[in-house]
Amino acid sequence: MDSTPILDVRGLSVGFATIGGLLVAVEDVTLSVSRGEVLAIIGESGSGKTVTAMSIARLLASPPSRVLGGSVRMGKDEILVLDDRAMEDVRGRRIGTIFQNPRASLDPSFTIASQLIETLRRHDPALGRTAAAAEAVRMLGEVGFPDADQVMASYPHQLSGGMCQRIALAMALACKPEVLIADEPTTALDVGVQARVLLLLKRRSHETGLPIILITHDIGVVAAMAGRVLVMYGGHMQEEAPVADLLERPLHPYTRALIAAIPDPDLPPGERSFIEGEPPDLADPPPGCRFAPRCPKSEARCETEVPVWRQVAPHRSVRCHLV
Amino acid sequence: MENLIEIRNLSKTFRVRRGGVFNRSTVVTRAVEDVGIDIRKGEILGCVGGSGSGKSTFGRMVLRLIEPDAGTINYGGRDLLAYSAEELRQHRRRAQIVFQDPLQSLNPRRTVAENVARPLLNFGMDGRAAARRVDELFKLVGLDPRQSHRYPHEFSGGQCQRIAIARALAPEPEFLFLDEPVSALDVSIQAQILNLLKRLQVQLGLTYLFVSHDLKIVRQFCDRTMVMYRGKLLETGDSAPVYQAPLHPFTQDFLGTVLHARRNDAWERAAELAEDLEGAPPRMDGPHCPYAAACTRRIDRCTMAEPALQPAGAGRSVACFRHDPDLAAPSQATNSSPTGEIA
Numbered sequence: 334m335d336s337t338p339i340l341d342v343r344g345l346s347v348g349f350a351t352i353g354g355l356l357v358a359v360e361d362v363t364l365s366v367s368r369g370e371v372l373a374i375i376g377e378s379g380s381g382k383t384v385t386a387m388s389i390a391r392l393l394a395s396p397p398s399r400v401l402g403g404s405v406r407m408g409k410d411e412i413l414v415l416d417d418r419a420m421e422d423v424r425g426r427r428i429g430t431i432f433q434n435p436r437a438s439l440d441p442s443f444t445i446a447s448q449l450i451e452t453l454r455r456h457d458p459a460l461g462r463t464a465a466a467a468e469a470v471r472m473l474g475e476v477g478f479p480d481a482d483q484v485m486a487s488y489p490h491q492l493s494g495g496m497c498q499r500i501a502l503a504m505a506l507a508c509k510p511e512v513l514i515a516d517e518p519t520t521a522l523d524v525g526v527q528a529r530v531l532l533l534l535k536r537r538s539h540e541t542g543l544p545i546i547l548i549t550h551d552i553g554v555v556a557a558m559a560g561r562v563l564v565m566y567g568g569h570m571q572e573e574a575p576v577a578d579l580l581e582r583p584l585h586p587y588t589r590a591l592i593a594a595i596p597d598p599d600l601p602p603g604e605r606s607f608i609e610g611e612p613p614d615l616a617d618p619p620p621g622c623r624f625a626p627r628c629p630k631s632e633a634r635c636e637t638e639v640p641v642w643r644q645v646a647p648h649r650s651v652r653c654h655l656v
Numbered sequence: 657m658e659n660l661i662e663i664r665n666l667s668k669t670f671r672v673r674r675g676g677v678f679n680r681s682t683v684v685t686r687a688v689e690d691v692g693i694d695i696r697k698g699e700i701l702g703c704v705g706g707s708g709s710g711k712s713t714f715g716r717m718v719l720r721l722i723e724p725d726a727g728t729i730n731y732g733g734r735d736l737l738a739y740s741a742e743e744l745r746q747h748r749r750r751a752q753i754v755f756q757d758p759l760q761s762l763n764p765r766r767t768v769a770e771n772v773a774r775p776l777l778n779f780g781m782d783g784r785a786a787a788r789r790v791d792e793l794f795k796l797v798g799l800d801p802r803q804s805h806r807y808p809h810e811f812s813g814g815q816c817q818r819i820a821i822a823r824a825l826a827p828e829p830e831f832l833f834l835d836e837p838v839s840a841l842d843v844s845i846q847a848q849i850l851n852l853l854k855r856l857q858v859q860l861g862l863t864y865l866f867v868s869h870d871l872k873i874v875r876q877f878c879d880r881t882m883v884m885y886r887g888k889l890l891e892t893g894d895s896a897p898v899y900q901a902p903l904h905p906f907t908q909d910f911l912g913t914v915l916h917a918r919r920n921d922a923w924e925r926a927a928e929l930a931e932d933l934e935g936a937p938p939r940m941d942g943p944h945c946p947y948a949a950a951c952t953r954r955i956d957r958c959t960m961a962e963p964a965l966q967p968a969g970a971g972r973s974v975a976c977f978r979h980d981p982d983l984a985a986p987s988q989a990t991n992s993s994p995t996g997e998i999a
Binding site (some may be wrong): 377378493494496497523524525526527528531532535543550551552554556557576577580590591592594595596607608609611612616 | 681706707811812814815834840843844845846848851869871873875876877909910913914915916917918919923924926927928930931932933934935
C-alpha cells in the first residue's frame with residue numbers, strides 16, 4: 334500500500350462561540366489516511382468526532398465555529414486557507430461526504446434520476462443527458478440496485494432509509510472523490526441494511542483504493558470495517574492503533590471501558606460493566622485528563638495535568654499518564 | 657411459571673391513505689398478524705425485529721394504547737379487551753411504558769418532579785404525599801432528589817431516561833413495556849440504564865416486555881426472546897439458545913448481520929443476502945411463508961402454505977416447515993409433493 338497520505342490533518346483545533354465564551358470542541362487532532370485505508374474515528378456524543386470531520390470538509394458555519402489552529406492538507410493544497418469558490422471544487426470532487434440521515438442529503442422535490450444526472454453533469458460538463466442517465470443507472474447498479482429504472486423515477490420519500498443511503502453513497506462516489514468522509518452512515522439503518530451499506534463501502538475502498546474516514550460510535554462497525562482506529566473523548570484524541578491491537582489490547586482506560594460496555598455474545602448474560610457518570614461538559618472541561626472524572630484508575634496528576642499524546646509502539650499512540 | 661399476560665391471535669391492520677386528489681388510494685399494512693405468546697410473571701421478554709416488523713405495535717396493543725383488530729389479551733385472568741374506559745384507566749397503574757426518546761416523552765414545560773408526580777396525582781394522591789414519593793423514586797433510579805425542581809432540558813439523555821423510568825414506576829406497576837429504552841443513548845450510558853432496569857426488575861419483582869432492534873442487548877438482557885418479521889411471530893424461546901442456535905432461517909440471517917466487537921468476516925456473507933425490511937415486501941401469490949421470497953433454505957411447500965408457530969422442544973417454538981416435517985400438507989390440493997430435503 335502506498336503510504337503517502339492523501340489527506341493529512343495536523344494539530345487541528347476547532348472552537349465555537351457561545352454566550353459563555355469560546356468552547357473548544359476539538360483540540361489538537363492529528364490524523365491521516367492513505368490509499369485504500371479505512372480510518373475509523375470512534376467516540377460518544379460530544380467527543381469531537383463529527384466536528385473533526387465537518388471541519389475537514391469545512392462544512393461548519395463560521396462563525397460561530399472557528400478553526401483555532403492546525404492544517405488540513407491534500408497533496409500540496411492547504412484546505413483551510415481556500416476561498417469559498419475553491420472550496421466548492423474540493424467538496425464532492427476531492428472530499429466526498431455521506432451523513433447519518435440520508436434523506437437530508439437528497440432533495441425531496443426532485444427524482445433520484447434528476448439529482449444523479451445533475452451531480453454527474455456538474456462534475457463533468459461535457460457529459461450529455463443520455464450518457465449521464467446511463468452512467469447513473471450503472472452507478473446505482475454498483476450500490477446494489479440491479480433494476481435501477483424504478484429507483485431513478487422515484488422521489489426520496491418513496492424509498493426506504495437504506496435505499497436513500499445507498500443513493501447518497503452513489504452520488505458521493507459519482508464525483509470520484511480522493512477521500513470519503515462517512516459520518517455515522519449506518520446508524521439510522523436496520524442491522525441487515527447496515528451490513529449491506531458497510532460492505533459496499535468496504536469493497537469500494539478495497540477495489541479502487543478510496544480512503545475512507547468512518548465516524549461511528551459502534552465498536553461492531555469499527556471491527557467490521559477499519560484498518561486503523563482513532564478513539565476520541567471530550568474533544569481529545571485518546572488512543573490510536575491498528576484495529577486488531579485496539580480490540581485485543583486496548584491501552585487507554587476509556588477504550589477498555591468502551592469495549593467492555595458492548596454485550597459479548599460469548600459471555601453469559603448478567604450485569605454489563607459500565608462507566609459511571611457522564612461525558613464532560615466542554616464549556617467547562619476538567620483541567621486534567623478529560624476522562625479522569627470517570628476513570629476507574631485515575632490518580633492525582635490525572636485530575637490536574639492533561640496527558641501528552643505520545644507514541645508507545647509502532648503505529649500506536651495514546652494520551653494517558655498511566656500507560 | 658405463572659403467566660401474567662396471555663396473548664392469542666393478536667392482529668392489527670393500518671389503512672394508510674396515499675396519493676393526492678386524483679389518484680387517492682388506500683394502502684393496507686398488516687402491522688401485526690396472528691401473534692400469540694405468554695408473558696410470564698417476573699420475566700423479561702425481548703421482542704426483536706427490523707423496521708416495520710410490528711414489534712412496537714405489538715407492545716402498544718398489549719397495553720391497549722393501540723386497539724387490536726382481532727385476538728385476545730388475557731391479563732392476570734381477565735380479558736383486557738373487555739375493560740370499560742374506567743377499568744382501563746385503573747389498569748394503567750399496573751402496566752406502564754418507557755419510550756425510546758426520553759426528552760420527547762417528558763413534558764418540557766413542567767419540572768421533572770411534576771413529570772414524575774403526574775401519574776400519582778392522576779390517580780388521586782394528594783400533593784404532599786406525591787412529593788415524598790417523587791423523592792423516593794428519584795433515589796430509586798439513582799438521581800439526586802434536590803434536582804427535581806429542574807426542567808427536562810437541563811438533564812442529559814441518560815438522566816432523562818432515569819426520570820422517565822421513575823415516572824413509569826410512580827403508580828407501582830407490575831408490568832413495564834420498554835420500547836427501545838436505550839436506543840437513543842450513548843454506549844456507556846446504555847449499560848448504566850440497562851443495569852438500572854435489571855436491578856429494578858429484581859428488586860420490585862417486575863415483568864418487562866423489552867422491544868429492541870439491537871440483538872446484542874436483547875440476548876444479554878432478556879430471559880426469553882420473540883422474533884418478529886413483517887408482522888409475524890417466527891420464533892420464540894429462551895434467549896441463549898435462540899441466539900446460539902437460531903431455528904428460523906430469518907433469525908439465522910438476521911443474527912448473521914450483527915456486527916460484533918470481535919473481528920470476523922462472516923457478516924459480509926450475511927450482508928449480501930440481507931433484505932431491506934423497510935422496503936416493500938416481495939410479491940408472492942397465494943398462501944406462503946412470510947420469509948419464503950428471501951429465504952435461501954426454502955422448500956416447495958414454503959411457497960404453497962404458511963407454516964404455523966409450532967413447539968420445537970425445550971420450550972422453543974418456530975414457524976418453519978423445515979422444523980416440522982410431520983406438519984399436515986397444505987389444505988388446498990397440490991399435485992406435487994414437497995421435494996426439497998428436510999433439514
